[in-house]
Amino acid sequence: VVDVDVVEWSLTLLVWIIVALLAWRIYKKQEESVKAWKIVLLMVAGLFSFSVNFPNDGGMIRLAVLPLGVMILSFVFRKKKESWSVYRKYAWLGFFANYIFLATSLLSSPIHSAIYPADQADTYIAEVNEPALRIIHPSGEVKAINEQNFEKAISKLVKTDFPSLDWYYEVEKFEPTEPKYVVEKFPYVIDGIEPKWGSGIRSIVYLEKDGKGILISSPKGQYYFRSEHVMFEEGDVE
Amino acid sequence: MKRIYLSVGIILIVVFLTIFFRQYFSVPSKFLTEEQLIKEMKKVYPELDGLEIQNIVQLDERHVFVPFILENGSYGMASWTWEPWKKWEIHMFDSEGSPQLWTVGKESERYFIWNMPLDEQVAGINFYLIRDRNAWISGNIPIYLPRIQLEHHVAFGGQGYGVLKMPDEWVTVATWLSENEAGRTDELFSSMFSHNDLVQYGWRLVDHTGQLTYIEGNTNNNSFGYFGSSDYDQMILPLHEGEVEFGK
Numbered sequence: 088v089v090d091v092d093v094v095e096w097s098l099t100l101l102v103w104i105i106v107a108l109l110a111w112r113i114y115k116k117q118e119e120s121v122k123a124w125k126i127v128l129l130m131v132a133g134l135f136s137f138s139v140n141f142p143n144d145g146g147m148i149r150l151a152v153l154p155l156g157v158m159i160l161s162f163v164f165r166k167k168k169e170s171w172s173v174y175r176k177y178a179w180l181g182f183f184a185n186y187i188f189l190a191t192s193l194l195s196s197p198i199h200s201a202i203y204p205a206d207q208a209d210t211y212i213a214e215v216n217e218p219a220l221r222i223i224h225p226s227g228e229v230k231a232i233n234e235q236n237f238e239k240a241i242s243k244l245v246k247t248d249f250p251s252l253d254w255y256y257e258v259e260k261f262e263p264t265e266p267k268y269v270v271e272k273f274p275y276v277i278d279g280i281e282p283k284w285g286s287g288i289r290s291i292v293y294l295e296k297d298g299k300g301i302l303i304s305s306p307k308g309q310y311y312f313r314s315e316h317v318m319f320e321e322g323d324v325e
Numbered sequence: 326m327k328r329i330y331l332s333v334g335i336i337l338i339v340v341f342l343t344i345f346f347r348q349y350f351s352v353p354s355k356f357l358t359e360e361q362l363i364k365e366m367k368k369v370y371p372e373l374d375g376l377e378i379q380n381i382v383q384l385d386e387r388h389v390f391v392p393f394i395l396e397n398g399s400y401g402m403a404s405w406t407w408e409p410w411k412k413w414e415i416h417m418f419d420s421e422g423s424p425q426l427w428t429v430g431k432e433s434e435r436y437f438i439w440n441m442p443l444d445e446q447v448a449g450i451n452f453y454l455i456r457d458r459n460a461w462i463s464g465n466i467p468i469y470l471p472r473i474q475l476e477h478h479v480a481f482g483g484q485g486y487g488v489l490k491m492p493d494e495w496v497t498v499a500t501w502l503s504e505n506e507a508g509r510t511d512e513l514f515s516s517m518f519s520h521n522d523l524v525q526y527g528w529r530l531v532d533h534t535g536q537l538t539y540i541e542g543n544t545n546n547n548s549f550g551y552f553g554s555s556d557y558d559q560m561i562l563p564l565h566e567g568e569v570e571f572g573k
Contacts, residue, residue, distance in 0.1 A: 223475065223498065224472055224474050249467055251461065251469035259458065268571050271458070271570075273469075274572075276501075291505045304507040306506070307507075
């Protein structure tokens with residue numbers, strides 16, 4: 088159960104490597120040597136900025152505007168002109184790192200969806216270990232999922248548009264009667280499903296009452312797939 | 326000289342930390358006696374006169390549930406927690422015992438506790454985990470959230486009070502819904518209005534034929550409740566007729 092977003096992690100690592108290389112270049116060019124821990128502190132302080140946030144593709148984009156860290160540092164070192172002329176470059180590099188982070192966060196989304204297409208079922212259902220049905224509504228019947236049927240079905244899933252509001256009003260249209268008999272369209276959840284490795288995607292996989300449709304629900308959205316095959320055990324199929 | 330100060334200081338710190346942690350993780354040896362219980366309860370509810378303690382139910386080392394009957398015949402309940410510094414402390418006192426959800430420490434350790442008057446027509450109690458059906462379209466993206474309704478029946482079997490640890494399956498489902506479900510993270514104003522408003526818990530009484538029922542109140546007008554410490558408690562409401570769905 089590893090739900091780590093590998094794309095995100097690699098990009099973050101990449102940023103740190105780039106920043107480290109740039110720091111190394113500055114270090115090489117300068118005649119006075121600065122201790123490594125000081126360089127790290129200067130850069131971390133330089134990273135500190137006033138920024139503006141924009142919503143983007145479900146997340147937030149931070150655009151650094153004001154180099155607060157650099158300003159504070161230059162105030163602190165206002166009487167040590169020589170040191171500051173050496174330190175300055177690292178502090179600015181820290182601030183500049185904000186933009187490297189910004190660039191990679193803009194890249195991360197397209198890269199992620201190229202490797203893990205959001206609208207394909209096998210992004211969410213990559214590995215299946217003994218799929219189990221959980222009944223989540225009283226209209227669900229005690230049934231078992233057949234692993235072979237299930238794998239056959241998910242290999243030929245067809246993405247289908249779905250009218251969410253119609254589904255809702257099919258069930259909720261009537262005046263509240265008592266007692267309230269309702270057939271839920273998706274009375275099961277399939278447990279034991281792993282997403283594609285490294286995608287970091289979480290989802291809930293609902294199974295339709297007829298055993299042929301699945302609704303994949305993840306924080307980024309929902310996708311509905313239909314199959315010609317029923318996923319239940321043979322004996323359970325009417 | 327400096328070294329002496331230093332070593333004395335270190336020893337003092339170690340001794341202090343040892344005492345601190347031993348006290349903090351101390352395990353209570355035994356629970357209070359009935360007299361002590363009643364005395365403590367009078368502190369939060371001075372009008373308490375006669376009171377019959379029905380049972381003392383230990384949930385774990387540090388959490389105790391005490392159902393009781395008041396002199397006026399109403400069924401109430403109290404709960405106690407072991408506080409590292411303050412010893413046993415009353416956590417909740419309620420002069421009527423409608424079910425409550427008690428979160429004990431971790432989010433996964435939650436208990437339903439209740440104390441209901443026994444009634445001829447009542448056979449038990451049903452607990453529910455419910456997430457309402459919902460649907461909307463955001464942008465061009467349709468979202469449909471199926472209704473989730475899990476049920477757990479507890480038969481009274483001669484006593485109207487009880488404790489039920491929340492079933493593992495419920496904890497799993499609630500975790501899925503809070504972490505994996507659609508409509509949570511990518512709504513711009515999700516903090517202002519959430520379509521996917523988590524999970525509710527509810528209860529209904531059940532008669533001998535398995536039908537949902539209710540009885541004229543255990544609830545009286547002058548019921549008294551005290552909720553002491555900062556643990557997260559959740560009142561769970563009796564569900565109305567239309568709030569429970571049935572399959573065919």
